[in-house]
Amino acid sequence: MSEVELVFKVLKEAGKPLKSKEIAELAGIDKKEVDKAIKILKKEGKIISPKRCYYAPAE
Template sequence: MIDKVLEILKSSSEPLKAGEIAEKAGIDKKEVDKAIKSLKAEEKIESPKRCYYSAK
């Protein structure tokens, strides 16, 4: 799950919102939110602007 979210962010040329990530991954937004929280804690992703995320 977390790997899939990170993979989508790495393949995107621009920052994505959680809803967009969920749509691309075909998973529930709540699961994406959990993955984002975890990835932020591990400092693998960043938030260049509010509610948008990108891989570091």
């Protein structure tokens, strides 16, 4: 599973918006990798940012 898929999976299972630091802890990967994955997922329209620095899957 790639970092992008892992980040998306963590966000879907969380059930609430998360900060990138929280995603990194839950996924067990570096925050820099999470930030890269978030950028890709946002571009693909798979995640949204309901408030500043928080991310959630797009419904």
